[in-house]
Amino acid sequence: MQRTTILISSPLEEEHVARIRAMDPKRLEVLFEPGLLPPTRYRNDHGGAPFQRDAEQAQRWDALIRRATVSWDIPKAQDLAKMDGLRWIQATSTGVGQHVRRLGLHDRDVLVTTARGSHAQPLAEFVFMSLLSHWRGLSHLQAEQRAHRWERYCQPPVAGRTLVILGAGDLARGSARLAKALDMHVIAIAREPSKARAHDDLFDEIVPPGALHAALGRADAVLLTVPHTPETERVIDAAAIAAMRPGIAFVNIARGQIVDEDALIGALRTGHIGFAALDVTLVEPLPSDSPLWDLPNVLISPHSASTVLEENERIVEIFLHNLECWLDGRQADMRNVLDKALMY
Structure with missing residues (x-):
């Protein structure tokens, strides 16, 4: 059985990663190395503080991103260029249409789902x-x-x-x-x-x-x-x-x-x-x-009105629903699929 490889590409609390791993261990491989992700400034900080990987960390990160078929959150532009096997991104925000277009994802065969409903x-x-x-x-x-x-x-x-x-x-x-x-x-x-x-x-x-x-x-x-x-x-x-x-x-x-x-x-x-x-x-x-x-x-307000303690829990619920649909080949049942033409 071919496993779906999920990359956690932005900071996420350990308990939520465990929920994703536990959903279907036989069909899922979850790549999560918090030491390669930016340190968080507050709970549910998807961007993280300014961060620079050293040479050894950069090499390890490069190996991870090349294996991913699914990404939790939208990877950086330089990472996306190396992710030839990427097929689906679960974003952690709702209004990602412009960001997706800037990254050139509107021209790639990559499904994007948003966090609509969590905020x-x-x-x-x-x-x-x-x-x-x-x-x-x-x-x-x-x-x-x-x-x-x-x-x-x-x-x-x-x-x-x-x-x-x-x-x-x-x-x-x-x-x-x-x-x-x-x-x-x-x-x-x-x-x-x-x-x-x-x-x-x-x-x-x-x-x-x-x-x-x-x-x-x-x-x-x-x-x-x-x-x-x-x-x-x-x-x-x-x-x-x-x-x-x-x-x-x-x-x-x-x-x-x-x-x-x-x-x-x-x-x-x-x-x-x-x-x-x-x-x-x-x-x-x-x-x-x-x-x-x-x-x-x-x-x-510093773009923080939507950020509450339960934010990642709510987004993970969306992701788990979508992940089950993805594994079962029911993409039509996935929630919050971004219309790349309409940009929402």
Whole structure:
């Protein structure tokens, strides 16, 4: 029986590697040498800290990558060039379309599956941590507490506000569910509004991209959840921002390239956008001289809103399901297969 050889190409906790090994030892060989992988800076750190293999380590790593037919995570470009036997990659992120294209994988006979489904809940928690702290005046309360001042005040409720979500997929689902629990009105902007989705009931309206500006004009908050593709690049430009209501709240958990960042900064400075929570930016890490760091109405998250302690556990569950399908020759049943043409 020919065994499938899996390379763990990015840091992964030992207990998860053991689960992969235990799935089908007769048909699987798992190549995992943590000493050849970058040291982690935090749990679920897929990239690892800056790391350089010495000559002996580089030779050992080179021998490993040449044997792999399956890779846990997307290997580096220089490694991919040597992996002639590679047939499938299980990515640890959802929005990998641009990365796959940059690496030339769109032209290779290599299946790519993503981590879609593992990040919706933690990202939704970040979205509503941000929106509720803004709308319910957390900074005001903290300032009043520091001043030892007790002055009652009144605010509009969250219930009844309108959330416009750019996208109608898994990330939109997670946030829409919390929005509906707060009695908000949810409008999704979808490439295919009539497409049947299991979570369609979470959206009060689903409208096409051509209705984006009209929807933005009704929004109390806008949330970006779409992948970065040629169609979505800078879709939130100066004209889209001008279509928004003054004082709108803006949250981006998608990709920084979806937004004209200069136009966003200008709108934040004037208050046209009253508040922004950004888990992603155009350049990452965010340069130290970016105005976004110091704007008082901006919350910066270092692309970490999706990273929770259980992240790798959830991705491994996806991988194990896909691995069983792969071994049984049921590729049609694999989850989260990347459409390389659509880039998601």
